[in-house]
Amino acid sequence: MALSIEDIKKIAHLARIEVSEGEAAATLTKLTGILGLIEQMQAVNTEGIVPMSHSQDVVQRLREDVVTKTNQREAFQKIAPALGNGSTERAVDCGLYLVPKVIE
Amino acid sequence: MINSSLKTLSQMLAKKEVSSVELTQAFLNRINTFNPEINAYIALDQDRTLAQAKAADVRITAGNAEPLTGIPIAQKDIFCANGWKTTCGSKMLANFVAPYDAQVITKFDAAGAVNLGKTNMDEFAMGSSNETSYFGGVKNPWDFTRVPGGSSGGSAAAVAARLCAAASGTDTGGSIRQPASLCGLTGLKPTYGVVSRYGMIAFASSLDQAGPMAKSAEDCALMMNVMAGFDERDSTSLNREKEDYARDLNKPLQGLRVGLPKEFFAEGLDANVGKVIEAAIAEYKKLGAEIVEISLPNTGLSIPVYYVLAPAEASSNLSRYDGVRYGHRAAEYTDLMDMYCKSRAEGFGAEVKRRILIGTYVLSAGYYDAYYLKAQQIRRLIAQDFEEAFKHCDVIMGPAAPSTAFKAGEKVDDPVAMYLQDIYTISTNLAGLPGMSVPAGFSTGDDGKALPVGLQIIGNYFDEARMLNVAHQYQQVTDWHTRMPDLPTPQGTK
Numbered sequence: 001m002a003l004s005i006e007d008i009k010k011i012a013h014l015a016r017i018e019v020s021e022g023e024a025a026a027t028l029t030k031l032t033g034i035l036g037l038i039e040q041m042q043a044v045n046t047e048g049i050v051p052m053s054h055s056q057d058v059v060q061r062l063r064e065d066v067v068t069k070t071n072q073r074e075a076f077q078k079i080a081p082a083l084g085n086g087s088t089e090r091a092v093d094c095g096l097y098l099v100p101k102v103i104e
Numbered sequence: 105m106i107n108s109s110l111k112t113l114s115q116m117l118a119k120k121e122v123s124s125v126e127l128t129q130a131f132l133n134r135i136n137t138f139n140p141e142i143n144a145y146i147a148l149d150q151d152r153t154l155a156q157a158k159a160a161d162v163r164i165t166a167g168n169a170e171p172l173t174g175i176p177i178a179q180k181d182i183f184c185a186n187g188w189k190t191t192c193g194s195k196m197l198a199n200f201v202a203p204y205d206a207q208v209i210t211k212f213d214a215a216g217a218v219n220l221g222k223t224n225m226d227e228f229a230m231g232s233s234n235e236t237s238y239f240g241g242v243k244n245p246w247d248f249t250r251v252p253g254g255s256s257g258g259s260a261a262a263v264a265a266r267l268c269a270a271a272s273g274t275d276t277g278g279s280i281r282q283p284a285s286l287c288g289l290t291g292l293k294p295t296y297g298v299v300s301r302y303g304m305i306a307f308a309s310s311l312d313q314a315g316p317m318a319k320s321a322e323d324c325a326l327m328m329n330v331m332a333g334f335d336e337r338d339s340t341s342l343n344r345e346k347e348d349y350a351r352d353l354n355k356p357l358q359g360l361r362v363g364l365p366k367e368f369f370a371e372g373l374d375a376n377v378g379k380v381i382e383a384a385i386a387e388y389k390k391l392g393a394e395i396v397e398i399s400l401p402n403t404g405l406s407i408p409v410y411y412v413l414a415p416a417e418a419s420s421n422l423s424r425y426d427g428v429r430y431g432h433r434a435a436e437y438t439d440l441m442d443m444y445c446k447s448r449a450e451g452f453g454a455e456v457k458r459r460i461l462i463g464t465y466v467l468s469a470g471y472y473d474a475y476y477l478k479a480q481q482i483r484r485l486i487a488q489d490f491e492e493a494f495k496h497c498d499v500i501m502g503p504a505a506p507s508t509a510f511k512a513g514e515k516v517d518d519p520v521a522m523y524l525q526d527i528y529t530i531s532t533n534l535a536g537l538p539g540m541s542v543p544a545g546f547s548t549g550d551d552g553k554a555l556p557v558g559l560q561i562i563g564n565y566f567d568e569a570r571m572l573n574v575a576h577q578y579q580q581v582t583d584w585h586t587r588m589p590d591l592p593t594p595q596g597t598k
Contacts, residue, residue: 015464017457018449033520040408041478051480055296055312055536057301075203094467097429
């Protein structure tokens, strides 16, 4: 199936990546080339073949329900982008991450 | 000293012929001289590095050293290292100081190895030339106009230029073996699940695997002894008994069955590279190996399958970069959606965006069966090809890459041409098998430059010790792995 500029914009929105008109056109050319490569798969008869998601057929391990992680809020918040970018000290003191308002 | 094997360095340290601080300083001096040109390292912290070296010297004096104690190692910038800037080659993480250690880093620290710094790489390990790095390309030490390969291009260049004793790398579709081939070193991608992925920034989780990049198979074995092992924090880590990867190095190769897949010697392989590989195979015959012709009929499909599965997994893994808790956030935005879209548009480079978009597309409603499911089915066919082949041989050999190092800029605008660099390596990732690249000689290009060629050795699951044996025996009768490039003295230094 041939992709259109509209498809590129839709995919980019799903991926949460802003694309300009110019970028969308350039992306269309490149993605069309890559999808052409991928298209080779369609010639293969795969009826009845069990999909392989991992190379080792292992089951998910379970662990004991015990505490393994310690609280490292300070270390983790040190690298938060909003700290030096418009946040108030109070929000950070409360251990919050600052994002634009989402509820009216 | 800078050209010595890990074993020799370890013995010199034990006998106090050199201290770890002296050895580390020698490498730091070379880094200061050559790195501004080569750009193999993107994060250095010399005080921290020397503090580790001092601690290693104390440990050696105390008599409880391990084989890698005091040895300076470079770490690919995909591994989180507590307190170190860890960028994965991306603007998205340009200011990310890791708040914890990857298991690989923890293991090197516990072994007493010295972390020399973080090496350059293709952004989020997506690339085969190191040119997608936000921090600029890396020069191939054999010819500064050429790429070192990728994505572990910085680690490869650092080992080749002797800016470290050995390095870590990761390999999702060939990112250890292709740069090892292009830079003339020995690199091993272990069986999927052997080395913990904890703290290793995720690209395609069902394919990503870390491994050593070093000067010889023996060095790789010593590195593997540190890197491998079960880790409960990685859900796909395999709980196996600890093994000594150096145990079989000295076994003779008499009777070894070497499978040559005819698909690895077909159209697309550079003729001069093919000749070097044939000469290496002839050497193996002299060592007593028996050559078996095999077929891996679905080799050509490995690239289409990979470029569905890897981007699909990447689009999911990289959704975590939203500019909220860490990573790049756009300076201006109108609302939450706008913040996500702008932060990601600014933080990711062109190739990473392409792969996220491909992955998003193949996973989107209506296309899942035609792309993702189909690719997973063909993935099984590829794995079954290997299963069949290993009924007739012990190891598989062929080229690691279709050509020698190419010119910087040559393929950067043509993703499909770049993807074909991994035609011989991707199928082993899809199957989860171990593979390595071993220096096998040089091919002289049109411009008269001699460039390294790598022989690929593919083993059956968990057969790393045998592969290292196979490579080591070859390195006992050849000296390709000891060759090092003549680095031009940078201007302004003497």
